[in-house]
Amino acid sequence: MAGIDDKIAALAFTVTTTRTPERIAELVGDAAQIARSTGPKVSVSENADGDFEGVIKNFAGVVLAEFTVRVEAGTDGSTTVKFTVDDVSRTRDTLFYFIPISPWGAPGYKTLRAFSEYLREKVQGDTVRICGVSRPHACLTTGEGTGNAGVSGRSDVGRCAGAL
Known part of the structure; x- marks a missing residue:
């Protein structure tokens, strides 16, 4: 410790x-x-x-x-x-x-x-993406992210693409 x-x-x-x-x-x-x-x-x-x-x-x-x-x-x-x-x-x-x-x-x-x-x-500012979803995720707009789509109810599919 x-x-x-x-x-x-x-x-x-x-x-x-x-x-x-x-x-x-x-x-x-x-x-x-x-x-x-x-x-x-x-x-x-x-x-x-x-x-x-x-x-x-x-x-x-x-x-x-x-x-x-x-x-x-x-x-x-x-x-x-x-x-x-x-x-x-x-x-x-x-x-x-x-x-x-x-x-x-x-x-x-x-x-x-x-x-x-x-x-x-x-x-x-690393967690803010162009699409507007602030947490790390599989971004459909930028093609970047950590692949959190569908994990623990945190699906960003469909959300990030229209957030611009």
Whole structure:
């Protein structure tokens, strides 16, 4: 089982996309909304450089984590998005205030993971097909997909062809 530090390090990513910086800004706001549903308060602000700085706080206002989303426009029209976790509050249970009895944990991890996964998925945009069906499937329009037609009642036959 991976330690909490390894799990937090795995949340960082760098993605190059064709999405515009304006669209990335919208996705960062959407990711903050999704992350708020896990409980702690998520605040994201844009700085003068066009990057985003985020803070996750608990109900008492204690900072659980800080993160940064850097957005860099390339000369070829691409945009590079880099998500990094700057600081995380770690805790563990102790006996008599100094004998550790549990592994390290991070109260803000679940919220960080929700933010990171949502943003990475939406920036990459790999699951959205031209036909408009968002989940991976056997697309009749593009000829691409994973062949999910008919699996567990998720048949896309006839749906994707007319979704344009």
